[in-house]
Amino acid sequence: MGRYFLGSVVCLACVCEALRAGEQGPLCLENSRVGLSLDRRTGTLVALANKLTGEVYQVSGDTFAVESAAFRLDFPEVKLASLQRRGDAVTARYEGGGMTVEATYAIRGDYPFVEKRLTLTSGRAYGLKKVVLSRPTFSAAGLRIVAYRHPKLGLNRGAEPTCTYFGRTAKGGLFTGVEMSFDSSSAQGQEVVLAYSPNLKVAAGEKLASEPVYFGVYRRGPLDKEEKDLPLPSESQAMVAMTSTLLPPQNRRLGPLMCGWWSETFHGPYRAPAHVEHDMRSIDFAVACGIDIISDAHTWAGETEKVNALKDDEKLQFDPLTLKLAEDARSKGVRLLMWTSMGSSDPWSSRGRPFRPDMPDWRMPPRPGTCFGYRPAYDWLVRITLEAIDAGRYGAWCMDGDFFGEPGFGGGPGYNGAKGPHGEPAEPWVHPARCQSTVHDHLSPDINWICQRHLIDLAGLIRKRYPDAYLFCCRPAMDLGVWALPYLDACFTVNEWASLEGIPGMGPQPKNVLLGDKIRHWSRIRVHQHFFPHYLDSPLVFDAPKSMSKRDWTSEKIDYIMLSALSCSPNQTYYLPSQAGIPAADKREIKKWLDWGRKNIDYLMVRKDLPDWPAANKVDGSAHIAGNSGLVFLFNPNKTPLAGQFALTEESIGLKGNGPFQIIQEYPLSSQTTKTAAGQTVRWEVPPQTAVVLRVQ
Numbered sequence: 001m002g003r004y005f006l007g008s009v010v011c012l013a014c015v016c017e018a019l020r021a022g023e024q025g026p027l028c029l030e031n032s033r034v035g036l037s038l039d040r041r042t043g044t045l046v047a048l049a050n051k052l053t054g055e056v057y058q059v060s061g062d063t064f065a066v067e068s069a070a071f072r073l074d075f076p077e078v079k080l081a082s083l084q085r086r087g088d089a090v091t092a093r094y095e096g097g098g099m100t101v102e103a104t105y106a107i108r109g110d111y112p113f114v115e116k117r118l119t120l121t122s123g124r125a126y127g128l129k130k131v132v133l134s135r136p137t138f139s140a141a142g143l144r145i146v147a148y149r150h151p152k153l154g155l156n157r158g159a160e161p162t163c164t165y166f167g168r169t170a171k172g173g174l175f176t177g178v179e180m181s182f183d184s185s186s187a188q189g190q191e192v193v194l195a196y197s198p199n200l201k202v203a204a205g206e207k208l209a210s211e212p213v214y215f216g217v218y219r220r221g222p223l224d225k226e227e228k229d230l231p232l233p234s235e236s237q238a239m240v241a242m243t244s245t246l247l248p249p250q251n252r253r254l255g256p257l258m259c260g261w262w263s264e265t266f267h268g269p270y271r272a273p274a275h276v277e278h279d280m281r282s283i284d285f286a287v288a289c290g291i292d293i294i295s296d297a298h299t300w301a302g303e304t305e306k307v308n309a310l311k312d313d314e315k316l317q318f319d320p321l322t323l324k325l326a327e328d329a330r331s332k333g334v335r336l337l338m339w340t341s342m343g344s345s346d347p348w349s350s351r352g353r354p355f356r357p358d359m360p361d362w363r364m365p366p367r368p369g370t371c372f373g374y375r376p377a378y379d380w381l382v383r384i385t386l387e388a389i390d391a392g393r394y395g396a397w398c399m400d401g402d403f404f405g406e407p408g409f410g411g412g413p414g415y416n417g418a419k420g421p422h423g424e425p426a427e428p429w430v431h432p433a434r435c436q437s438t439v440h441d442h443l444s445p446d447i448n449w450i451c452q453r454h455l456i457d458l459a460g461l462i463r464k465r466y467p468d469a470y471l472f473c474c475r476p477a478m479d480l481g482v483w484a485l486p487y488l489d490a491c492f493t494v495n496e497w498a499s500l501e502g503i504p505g506m507g508p509q510p511k512n513v514l515l516g517d518k519i520r521h522w523s524r525i526r527v528h529q530h531f532f533p534h535y536l537d538s539p540l541v542f543d544a545p546k547s548m549s550k551r552d553w554t555s556e557k558i559d560y561i562m563l564s565a566l567s568c569s570p571n572q573t574y575y576l577p578s579q580a581g582i583p584a585a586d587k588r589e590i591k592k593w594l595d596w597g598r599k600n601i602d603y604l605m606v607r608k609d610l611p612d613w614p615a616a617n618k619v620d621g622s623a624h625i626a627g628n629s630g631l632v633f634l635f636n637p638n639k640t641p642l643a644g645q646f647a648l649t650e651e652s653i654g655l656k657g658n659g660p661f662q663i664i665q666e667y668p669l670s671s672q673t674t675k676t677a678a679g680q681t682v683r684w685e686v687p688p689q690t691a692v693v694l695r696v697q
Contacts, residue, residue, distance in 0.1 A: 027083065029090055029105060033112035034217050036105065043080050043092025043103060045116075045136065050217035052112060053172035058139045061191065064101065064118055065135075069127035069443055073097040098123050113216030113242050115179075117209060125204045127443040130184060130197045133213045136176070137191040144168050147187050148231050151481050151494065151530045162481045164531075165192045166235050172219040175238060179246070180211045181480040182432065182448040199443040200450055216242055221651070223611055236528045243482050244533040250463065250489050252605055254598045255470060255538070255571035257337070257396075257490075258286045260297035262544050264579040269302035269351075270321040280328050282578035287332050290591030291574060293396050293470055294329065295337040299346045300388060301326075307345040307384070308353040316384050318391045326392035335395030335470055340385050342455070343369030347401040356380065364435035364447075373433065373447035374440040378454045382461060389466065397462055399455065400474030400492075452484060459487040472538070482531050490538040490571035494530075495522035498543050498575060500551075505616035506637060511543060512557040513689050516564030517614040517637050523568035524613055534607045538571040539564075545577035553577060555586050559667075560635075562593040563691040567622050567633040570597065570604045603630045608654045610646055619644035619686050623653030625696065630655070631666075632694040636686035645683045648676065648696075655696065667693040 026037040026046060035049035045062035049055075063075035078096030089106040102119040118133055138145065146166045162181050167174040176192060178185055184195040194213050202208055218238035226232065231239070261267070265282045266275050279297075286294050300307045301322045310316060329336040343364070346352030355370040355377065356362055364371035371377055389397060434445045442450055459471055474492040477484040485491055495518060502514040503521070519539045526532040541561060543551050565572045576582070597604060603624040612618040614635065619642045621634040632653060634644040646653050648661055655661070659678035668690070676682065686692050 027085065027090060029085075029088065029107045029114065031107060031110045033110060034107070034114060036107075036114050036215070038083070038090055038092070038105065040083060041080070043083050043094070045105070045134070045215070048114075048138075048174060048215055048217065050112075050172055050174065050219075052217060052219040053169075055140055055169060055172060057143065057167065057174055059136045060139075061135045061137045063132075063135060064103065065130075065132040066099065066101070066120060066128070067130040067132075069129060071097065071126070073099055073101075108245060111242065111245050112218065112238065113175075113214050113245075116213040116215070117211075119210070120202075120208045121205065122202065123204060126202055128198045128200050128202050128208070129443060130195060131210055132193060132195045133178065133210060135191060135193045137189075138167050138174065139190060140167075140169060142169050143173070143190065145187055145190055145192065148229070148235075151479065162483060164231075164239065166231065168232070170220075172217065173235070175216045175218065175235060176214060178211050178213055179483045180449070181452060181483055183211075196449060197446060198449045199446045201441045201443060214242065230529065233528070236531065239531040240527060240533060243531050247482070247485055247533055247536065249533075249535050249605060250471070250487065251468065252601060253570070254594065254601055254604070255293060255490055256291045256574060256594050256597075257293040257295060257470075257472065257538065257572065258282075258289075258291045258574045258576055258578065260295045260337075262548060262575040263294075264545055264547060264577055265294075265297040267297050269298065269304060270319060270325070273321065276321050276325045276328075278579070279325055283325075283329055283332055283334055285576070285578040285581070285587075286334060288584075288587045288591065289574075289576070290594035292333055293335045293337060295396070295398055295472070296339045299339050299341045299348070299352075299401065301338060301392060303388075304346045304349075304351045304353075307355070308351075308357070310356065310384065311358045316387045316391065318388075323392060326394065330393065330395070336392065337396035337398050337470070337472065338389050338392065338394040339398045339400060340381075340388065341401045342372045342381065342399065343367075343401075361437070361439055363437070365437060367434075371435045371437060371440055371447070372454055373435060373442050373450040374437070378458075382458060385458065385462070386465065389462070389469075395466075395468075396470035396472065397466075398472040398474065399458070399477065452480065455484065456486050463487040482533075482536075485532075485536055488536065490569070491532075491536055492573055493522055493537060493539050494526070495519075496540055498540055498549075500543070503614055503616065503637065507639070509637065510557045510560075510689065511551075511554050512561040513637055515541075515543065516557070516561040516635070516691070519561070519564040519568055520620060520635065521614050524609060527607075527609070534569050535571065535605055537569045538573045539568050541565045541572050541574045542576060544575045545580060547577065547580060553580075553582050553586075555583060557689065558586060558589045559593070560689065560691045562590065563633060563667075563693065564635065566593060566597045566604060567607075567624070567635075570601060600624075600631065602626055606630075606654065608652075610644070610653075617642070621646075623655075625654040625656075628655065628657035628661075629697045630695075632663075632696060634684060634686045634692040634694065636688060636690055636692075639688050641685055641687055643683045643685045644692075645681055647681045648678050653696075662697055664695045664697075665692060666695045667691075 029036050033051050037047035039046045045059045048057045066073040078094040081095045082093045091104045094101045100121045105116050107114050149161045149163045163185050164177040178194050184197045186193045221234040224232045266278045344352040344354050362370045362377040433447045433451045435447050436445050471488045478492045526537045608623045610621045612620045614620045619636050624631045636642050662675045665672045
């Protein structure tokens with residue numbers, strides 16, 4: 001083992017020397033963790049250096065292909081016109097077949113990954129069917145390619161989730177994929193074909209930037225153990241580190257959101273002052289709980305009929321009652337969330353209609369909805385969305401509802417009998433987007449790519465115009481996966497039903513303990529299996545109100561469920577009986593923890609999970625460390641006392657510094673404290689069905 005590692009280092013040193021060579025040698029991009037070598041004759045990637053392990057992965061076939069309706073352009077048909085380096089990026093420019101193709105490789109700071117993006121320009125109009133971004137074949141001692149598709153819940157009817165390809169070796173490996181859902185990638189042996197299918201009509205001279213490809217490296221860790229259809233912990237950690245870099249927090253603040261639909265706000269349009277006064281009481285309830293974001297219970301603020309009737313360039317005008325509620329929320333420091341839709345004005349009720357009755361060509365046959373992939377329809381929808389946000393001066397926005405044309409609910413919970421890991425119905429909601437129109441700017445009925453691109457672009461336009469706004473997504477983004485989330489503050493959880501099936505083998509539990517365990521379980525799925533930065537998740541807190549679930553509110557163990565949610569993400573979604581009410585002490589308890597979360601927001605923005613998941617006879621938890629101080633949460637869902645443990649190291653909890661460190665039990669309030677050196681393992685007893693908060697300093 002020692003001789004092999006030394007040999008790898010020597011090999012890497014030789015390669016890096018070659019990477020720095022003059023015009024005769026390869027062109028190099030590198031930092032302290034990753035290096036890539038580009039062939040000066042072809043402009044293609046020929047080696048990827050993993051400086052974390054001392055390995056070098058040889059690469060062949062990093063070529064592209066463009067398939068259109070009228071022609072196909074393969075790599076041998078183009079010539080390298082230029083190869084230029086600017087800072088941390090290299091661009092290879094190719095010409096041939098009437099097209100110019102630019103391939104740009106970029107490295108970001110000292111992060112262990114590289115991105116590649118193609119830009120296509122043609123002198124003639126064409127229909128772009130498919131783009132092969134790269135088809136690398138990787139080779140290294142013991143390298144094995146493993147395909148991992150994510151997310152796995154929420155997809156049916158032929159939908160293919162995102163795929164990441166891991167190249168595993170004994171010491172570490174590489175990872176690669178396309179930064180989009182519904183890609184067209186595949187693998188055979190050591191070859192990976194990274195591709196996607198735009199199915200788009202492109203104008204002459206139009207520059208079309210492709211979706212990026214990522215190439216990253218990682219080092220194996222002590223917890224790595226292969227499980228069928230799952231990434232290794234070290235692979236998950238590397239992927240989340242990359243997605244956190246590419247999708248950083250938009251705002252560093254707590255984001256507690258009360259879902260109006262599930263929290264007894266008024267579901268119908270505002271027809272009388274009493275309807276608005278009803279929702280003003282819900283706003284007062286939320287403020288008493290410390291919640292400062294409320295989602296509207298109806299799309300377009302209930303102005304469905306006005307949206308249905310819009311024609312030509314008519315502007316959306318809100319009713320005074322609608323504006324009265326928006327002003328009331330602002331006066332109380334609450335961000336009222338404008339909920340818009342994309343295929344019909346309200347996909348959740350019979351009031352909904354396809355947009356623009358005067359534009360039948362905007363439809364997406366055979367479905368009645370408006371085609372979100374058709375540029376004129378999309379441009380119009382952008383305009384009225386911005387008008388709606390402006391009209392009420394809304395401080396938050398959400399997209400939810402019509403699945404690129406599906407008429408809501410896609411078959412209902414448990415469709416096809418699918419079950420989640422706790423026996424609850426799995427939600428197979430996202431369907432491939434299809435439109436049979438022959439007059440739209442898509443080549444075929446497959447409009448997955450253009451719909452995703454429009455959804456991301458819409459969020460980007462709103463973010464640019466309202467940088468401080470709270471941007472939230474439900475469907476379809478919550479099921480499309482991590483690459484659907486640029487510009488957002490948070491995305492609703494995949495576990496949205498708050499059903500009362502607990503952890504297997506646990507036995508009866510207080511409701512808020514059971515739901516707290518589910519919060520932590522599903523949040524780990526989001527992070528470790530779907531590669532979400534934890535701050536983009538918005539876990540569901542509490543059961544649905546009795547008026548909607550027939551289950552009573554319970555005051556028991558509110559601290560447990562609140563700490564479960566805060567430990568998972570700085571963003572949360574709340575179901576609460578805002579009209580029926582809860583005891584005043586419970587509102588104070590919720591507000592206490594949200595105020596505590598605001599004071600500790602810098603710690604909640606980072607998270608490192610302890611090894612054990614919520615399970616019988618286990619204590620699970622997470623560390624939230626910034627530098628040499630922070631918080632550790634420990635959860636014991638069992639009926640007997642158990643000890644949790646963690647090491648005072650960077651690898652275990654993200655702790656830096658030489659210590660000594662003091663550990664204080666901040667909650668439940670205790671005189672228990674300990675002082676110990678860096679590197680030591682700490683064991684801490686946790687009472688039954690209790691959440692403990694430790695402060696490390």
